[in-house]
Amino acid sequence: MTDGLEILPVRGIGEIVAGDELAEVITAAAPWLADGDVLVVTSKIVSKAEGRLVEVPVGGPERDRARAAALESETARVVARRGPTTIVQTHHGFVMAAAGIDASNVDKSHLVLLPADPDESARRLRDDLVKRGLDVGVIISDTMGRAWRNGLTDVALGAAGIEPIRDYRGETDPYGNELEITQMAVIDELAAAGELVKGKVDQTPVAVVRGYPRSGIRDAADASVLLRDAASDMFSLGTTEARADGLRRAALLPDGPEAALPGLPVDPDAVDRAAAAVADYLSRATTLAPAEVIPGSGATAALHLGTLDKTPVGFMRLGADAHRLRAALAAESIVTLSLPHEDGVRLELSAS
Amino acid sequence: MTDGLEILPVRGIGEIVAGDELAEVITAAAPWLADGDVLVVTSKIVSKAEGRLVEVPVGGPERDRARAAALESETARVVARRGPTTIVQTHHGFVMAAAGIDASNVDKSHLVLLPADPDESARRLRDDLVKRGLDVGVIISDTMGRAWRNGLTDVALGAAGIEPIRDYRGETDPYGNELEITQMAVIDELAAAGELVKGKVDQTPVAVVRGYPRSGIRDAADASVLLRDAASDMFSLGTTEARADGLRRAALLPDGPEAALPGLPVDPDAVDRAAAAVADYLSRATTLAPAEVIPGSGATAALHLGTLDKTPVGFMRLGADAHRLRAALAAESIVTLSLPHEDGVRLELSAS
Numbered sequence: 001m002t003d004g005l006e007i008l009p010v011r012g013i014g015e016i017v018a019g020d021e022l023a024e025v026i027t028a029a030a031p032w033l034a035d036g037d038v039l040v041v042t043s044k045i046v047s048k049a050e051g052r053l054v055e056v057p058v059g060g061p062e063r064d065r066a067r068a069a070a071l072e073s074e075t076a077r078v079v080a081r082r083g084p085t086t087i088v089q090t091h092h093g094f095v096m097a098a099a100g101i102d103a104s105n106v107d108k109s110h111l112v113l114l115p116a117d118p119d120e121s122a123r124r125l126r127d128d129l130v131k132r133g134l135d136v137g138v139i140i141s142d143t144m145g146r147a148w149r150n151g152l153t154d155v156a157l158g159a160a161g162i163e164p165i166r167d168y169r170g171e172t173d174p175y176g177n178e179l180e181i182t183q184m185a186v187i188d189e190l191a192a193a194g195e196l197v198k199g200k201v202d203q204t205p206v207a208v209v210r211g212y213p214r215s216g217i218r219d220a221a222d223a224s225v226l227l228r229d230a231a232s233d234m235f236s237l238g239t240t241e242a243r244a245d246g247l248r249r250a251a252l253l254p255d256g257p258e259a260a261l262p263g264l265p266v267d268p269d270a271v272d273r274a275a276a277a278v279a280d281y282l283s284r285a286t287t288l289a290p291a292e293v294i295p296g297s298g299a300t301a302a303l304h305l306g307t308l309d310k311t312p313v314g315f316m317r318l319g320a321d322a323h324r325l326r327a328a329l330a331a332e333s334i335v336t337l338s339l340p341h342e343d344g345v346r347l348e349l350s351a352s
Numbered sequence: 353m354t355d356g357l358e359i360l361p362v363r364g365i366g367e368i369v370a371g372d373e374l375a376e377v378i379t380a381a382a383p384w385l386a387d388g389d390v391l392v393v394t395s396k397i398v399s400k401a402e403g404r405l406v407e408v409p410v411g412g413p414e415r416d417r418a419r420a421a422a423l424e425s426e427t428a429r430v431v432a433r434r435g436p437t438t439i440v441q442t443h444h445g446f447v448m449a450a451a452g453i454d455a456s457n458v459d460k461s462h463l464v465l466l467p468a469d470p471d472e473s474a475r476r477l478r479d480d481l482v483k484r485g486l487d488v489g490v491i492i493s494d495t496m497g498r499a500w501r502n503g504l505t506d507v508a509l510g511a512a513g514i515e516p517i518r519d520y521r522g523e524t525d526p527y528g529n530e531l532e533i534t535q536m537a538v539i540d541e542l543a544a545a546g547e548l549v550k551g552k553v554d555q556t557p558v559a560v561v562r563g564y565p566r567s568g569i570r571d572a573a574d575a576s577v578l579l580r581d582a583a584s585d586m587f588s589l590g591t592t593e594a595r596a597d598g599l600r601r602a603a604l605l606p607d608g609p610e611a612a613l614p615g616l617p618v619d620p621d622a623v624d625r626a627a628a629a630v631a632d633y634l635s636r637a638t639t640l641a642p643a644e645v646i647p648g649s650g651a652t653a654a655l656h657l658g659t660l661d662k663t664p665v666g667f668m669r670l671g672a673d674a675h676r677l678r679a680a681l682a683a684e685s686i687v688t689l690s691l692p693h694e695d696g697v698r699l700e701l702s703a704s
Contacts, residue, residue, distance in 0.1 A: 004549055007357040080586045087586065095500035104532050105525045143536070147499040147587035148447035149578050151517050151537025153544070155501070165503050173457045174555060180456050184495070185503025186548065192505070193545035196538065196564060197356055203526060212548060226501050234432045234439065234590045235499035242591040244683040246598020251630050251680035255672075278603050312667045316692040319671025320607075327679070328603035331596040340668045 003211065009197040010206035018051035023128035026206055038137040038212050039125075040194030042205035043157050044105055044112055046121045046140055052113040053106065067101070070111055074099035077230070080238025087145075087238065090114065093227040094157065096144055105203075115140065118158025119222035126160040137162030137214050139223075141191035147235055154195035156187035159223040162214050185226055250327040255338060261298030264351035266334055271301065271349065274328035281324055283317040285309035288325075291346060299337065299348030306344035322347060355563065361549040362558040370403035375480035378558055390489040390564050391477075392546030394557035395509050396457055396464055398473045398492055404465040405458070419453070422463055426451035429582070432590025439497075439590065442466065445579040446509065448496055457555075467492065470510025471574035478512040489514030489566050491575075493543035499587055506547035508539035511575040514566050537578055602679040607690060613650035616703035618686055623653065623701065626680035633676060635669040637661035640677075643698060651689065651700030658696035670697060 010030040016022070022045065027033060047053070056066040075088040079095055090099045092114065100114040115121045118140040126138040140158035156164070166184040173179060194207035230236040237245065275288060282288070291304040305325070307318040322345040326336045329349065337348040362382045368374070374397065379385060399405070408418040427440040431447055442451045444466065452466040467473045470492040478490040492510035508516070518536040525531060546559035582588040589597065627640060634640065643656035657677070659670040674697040678688045681701065689700040 004361060005359040005545075007359065007545065009356060082586055085586075102532065104529045105527065106529075107527050108529065148580055148585060149507070149537065149540070150580050151535045151540065151578055153537050153540050175457065175459050177456045177458075177460065180454065183503045184547065185501065185505050188501070188503065188505050189544035189548050192541035193357075193359070193548065195536065196541050196545065226503055228500055228502050233500060234434050234437075234592070235587050237591045237594070238586045239589045239594040240586070242589070242594035243598035243601070244685075246595035246600075247602050247679045247683035248598075248629060249595070250599050250602030251626075251676045251683065252633055253676075255633060255635075274603075277600060281604055281607055283607075310664070312662070312694050313692045315664045315667035316671035316674070316697055319668035319673075320675040320690065320692075321671075322668070323672040323675040324603045324605075327599045331599035331603065333596075338672065340665045340672075342664050345668060 005193070005212055006208075006210040007193050007197050008208045008210060009204045010208060011204060013045065013203060013205055016045040016048040016205075018049065018053070020049045021128065022046065022049050022125050023132060027129070027132060027134070030206070030208065033129075033134055033136065033208065034210070035135045036210070036214065037134075038139060038162055038190055038209040038214065039129075040139045040141050040154075040191055040198075040207045040209060041122075041125065042198060043100075043115055043118060043140050043142040044102065045205045046115045046118070046125075047112045048106070050115055050121065052115055053110045054113065055109055056111050058108045067103075067111060070101055070113065071099050074101060074113060078241075079236070080241055082238070082240070089230065092118070092157075093224070093229070094144075096142075100142060114142065114157065119160065119224055120158070122158035122160035122222070135161070137212075139187050139191055139194070141194060143195070153188075154191040156185075156191045156223045156226065159187045159220075161220060162187060162190075162212075163220045164223055164225050165221070187223060188226065246331070249330065250323075253323070253326050253330060253336070253338075261300075261335060261337060261348060261350035262352060263298040263300060266301045266349045266351050267332075268301075270332035270334060271303075271329065274325065274332050274334065275303075277328045277331075278321075278324045282321045283307075283309075283314075285314050286318055286321045294348070297337075297348055299350055301349040303347045303349065304344060305347070318345060357545070357564055358560075358562040359545050359549050360560045360562060361556045362560060363556060365397065365555060365557055368397040368400040368557075370401065370405070372401045373480065374398065374401050374477050375484060379481070379484060379486070382558070382560065385481075385486055385488065385560065386562070387487045388562070388566065389486075390491060390514055390542055390561040390566065391481075392491045392493050392506075392543055392550075392559045392561060393474075393477065394550060395452075395467055395470060395492050395494040396454065397557045398467045398470070398477075399464045400458070402467055402473065404467055405462045406465065407461055408463050410460045419455075419463060422453055422465065423451050426453060426465060430593075431588070432593055434590070434592070441582065444470070444509075445576070445581070446496075448494075452494060466494065466509065471512065471576055472510070474510035474512035474574070487513070489564075491539050491543055491546070493546060495547070505540075506543040508537075508543045508575045508578065511539045511572075513572060514539060514542075514564075515572045516575055516577050517573070539575060540578065598683070601682065602675075605675070605678050605682060605688070605690075613687060613689060613700060613702035614704060615650040615652060618653045618701045618703050619684075620653075622684035622686055623655075623681065626677065626684050626686065627655075629680045629683075630673070630676045634673045635659075635661075635666075637666050638670055638673045646700065649689075649700055651702055653701040655699045655701065656696060657699070674699060
């Protein structure tokens with residue numbers, strides 16, 4: 001694959017202010033840059049050069065309010081909250097604590113936002129370097145937390161002139177097995193490698209990876225291919241938030257005959273699991289029995305709940321019991337219609 | 353921080369079988385290894401050397417069944433499922449698709465399990481190398497997916513002789529700000545850097561990182577410090593699974609006066625949010641009113657639901673409506689007692 005890589009820090013970058021041309025600053029600090037190198041540039045200096053700063057009070061509740069306002073404006077949706085931590089999806093699509101807004105390595109009267117379009121920032125920097133005769137890849141990196149593992153790593157927010165993914169699809173190993181692991185996020189690995197020689201306190205915001213084979217860089221995709229949209233993400237919400245969403249769905253289960261059923265066959269085991277789950281909670285007066293399916297209703301199974309306690313309290317308990325069962329069925333991906341009548345409640349069922 | 357790193361592939365490792373001594377194999381292939389190097393060793397060759405293989409049929413439903421059995425035995429808990437993908441937490445504590453069980457780079461009649469104790473494997477390999485006069489760090493790496501981002505990266509399953517985390521706590525940047533990003537998972541970044549020179553198809557399972565400053569390696573922690581336990585993980589379950597759990601909780605809301613309330617003050621805004629959420633779904637006959645708190649009951653607020661429809665169907669609807677409201681209140685972290693009586697349902701409330 002390669003004979004080896006060098007990961008080299010670029011020293012002497014100094015303070016970056018709005019309007020600075022990064023290509024000039026970086027080539028001055030690293031006159032040894034060469035064709036084929038991959039630059040890993042900390043997003044903070046890109047943000048500073050692009051003026052992506054907001055002025056904030058240096059302390060007090062005004063600072064907290066200004067910070068909260070900046071977070072809100074950078075947020076597309078809240079993913080999870082716990083204590084002081086808010087994890088959001090930004091308008092770019094990154095899932096990050098505090099939308100990547102940072103108060104370190106900047107004077108106390110400013111916060112640094114992420115670059116508005118890190119892929120565009122990477123392209124612009126690469127173009128500026130190409131104009132200076134340097135054909136290099138550019139990665140804009142930032143530090144992110146992750147699910148399941150402690151500690152942070154650097155990943156790629158933007159990229160230009162380098163393939164973001166090493167794709168093994170269709171390749172076979174020496175045993176003739178088709179590879180199961182197909183897509184390596186190499187720009188994230190390059191960003192992580194770059195972080196190892198950059199410092200958070202000693203102003204080394206740029207690293208150079210030398211020796212990485214860049215292929216097809218003319219029409220490479222950019223870092224946005226690594227963004228997973230919420231719909232295809234199995235972890236689009238925090239556990240607490242998703243659980244609360246489930247409770248809210250239970251509160252809002254559609255009622256009445258106007259709600260249509262999809263008419264998909266119901267798994268009898270799933271019905272049994274749901275009924276078993278709530279059995280202990282059903283009031284003793286409640287009776288549960290299978291019932292006929294009304295032809296043409298869209299239901300593929302039905303349950304009938306009745307009560308031995310024909311008092312107002314007995315019927316209230318029956319109504320609550322039926323709703324418990326509907327929630328338990330919903331947890332098994334079974335949708336229901338609730339049809340109360342004077343002898344009890346008929347639940348019509350369909351897979352969703 | 354450093355003058356730069358080299359990431360070097362170790363060629364010519366060849367096939368590893370149970371009982372092979374990795375220290376011998378690696379030093380034979382890389383006689384140029386030197387004190388201070390960090391070895392990044394693909395977990396698969398560690399597993400093979402340790403005989404962590406299971407024999408499976410080469411095809412058919414028997415193979416699928418054997419694979420499912422292997423997955424079950426490696427699984428501590430299921431985190432998320434979607435289609436053919438099962439993400440689990442292993443007995444080690446890693447959250448990985450298919451528990452890290454892999455059928456690539458092995459003959460078709462075997463599956464490769466993760467090493468039983470990757471930190472112990474790393475320590476053993478490091479000790480064997482120390483005996484040969486080489487003072488190096490060892491990382492056992494594997495490829496993992498992650499939430500929110502497409503593509504896979506290599507991370508550290510085990511480590512010895514290297515600090516797993518670079519801890520910035522208490523350090524300040526040049527502006528005098530205390531650093532907000534405090535703990536970098538450097539062994540994961542080193543594993544990622546190593547992957548860039550290793551191949552998945554050309555049998556280069558070991559990389560060497562040269563030039564990384566290892567400090568305090570004598571009593572370094574191991575890779576297990578990067579494991580986040582489910583209780584402190586904001587993403588301990590898939591969104592679908594957590595949502596189903598919320599529905600199940602709605603089905604199983606504790607009933608009757610025997611369930612104790614914590615007696616914590618309820619946020620009136622949260623009650624309003626819950627009531628507003630279900631208002632559209634309350635049957636038109638249902639009425640909702642605040643009520644007195646029973647002294648000493650543990651409740652800090654109460655609601656009364658009544659109905660204008662004094663028929664069996666009216667009371668069943670009231671019972672279901674009360675349960676809807678209880679679920680919506682639970683979504684706001686408010687626990688309830690449900691006390692039906694002949695005029696309606698009294699809900700007693702407490703924060704949880």
